[in-house]
């Protein structure tokens with residue numbers, strides 16, 4: 474098989490990893506991101522994973538992968554690289570290949586976006602080296618807790634191989650690391666994912682948690698399980714935005730869960746707003762404005778800015794702030810003296 478054909482196989486195999494499709498701080502630098510595995514075979518036993526089903530050991534040598542990527546980069550076909558790998562034999566050996574690829578790219582003068590995956594059980598020195606080379610590094614949690622992971626992945630030790638490594642990652646690259654959770658593979662509830670989510674953002678400073686709806690794959694032990702609906706993944710992203718970007722605490726969001734701890738297919742922000750009294754657009758603090766469906770961080774900042782100049786009176790004033798029309802239904806436009814507003818803020 475040619476280098477190009479092997480690269481195509483390993484690029485397709487990397488598709489199971491959700492991150493980093495929307496890493497906004499670096500998006501401009503990674504518009505065309507090549508996601509690829511160094512090796513498409515794995516000796517681990519994660520029951521949901523496509524890579525474990527592969528019999529052929531498709532793999533690229535670090536020098537070949539780096540050369541192929543640099544060619545694509547020169548030709549304008551790839552701006553950045555997301556590099557992960559199956560673990561054919563040994564974690565240290567595979568991490569060495571990932572790091573060697575990164576080292577070749579950097580010493581070849583590549584200064585663009587590089588995301589390196591940290592494998593479960595990786596050595597601390599390798600994590601530090603990955604942080605030195607890459608713009609982002611990540612380790613996949615895959616499940617929200619040790620007990621849930623043990624149901625679908627017998628080899629990985631959640632506390633030792635993943636949580637301990639993630640703490641090292643957070644230390645080596647604060648605020649620039651990500652992770653992924655497979656949704657629906659281990660029977661976990663959204664309440665469990667919410668608890669995990671809060672820990673990631675509040676305690677570990679994780680930049681993004683990605684959610685991947687479980688899809689049963691032929692040839693895996695979970696092939697008979699029903700897939701997780703895509704709407705569940707999407708609703709988790711909406712809850713994630715409330716916790717990560719809006720600063721809501723997980724227990725404040727938990728009201729949207731049903732009696733079994735699962736999300737329903739409805740916008741969580743709208744559900745939470747149902748019991749909310751109307752918000753005075755001319756007096757509410759930033760945090761209260763953020764609770765209004767249709768007002769995001771940017772819209773809330775524009776409202777604060779606009780009302781420093783004069784009170785807002787109508788939906789037209791909201792539109793000038795870039796706020797969605799539906800927000801008006803949750804707001805009142807009580808008059809405020811301009812001078813009072815200025816002093817108040």
Ligand code: SF4
Nearest residue numbers: 515517519522524559
């Ligand atoms: S360690 Fe990663 S690549 Fe290997 S089976 Fe598990 S999820 Fe798949």
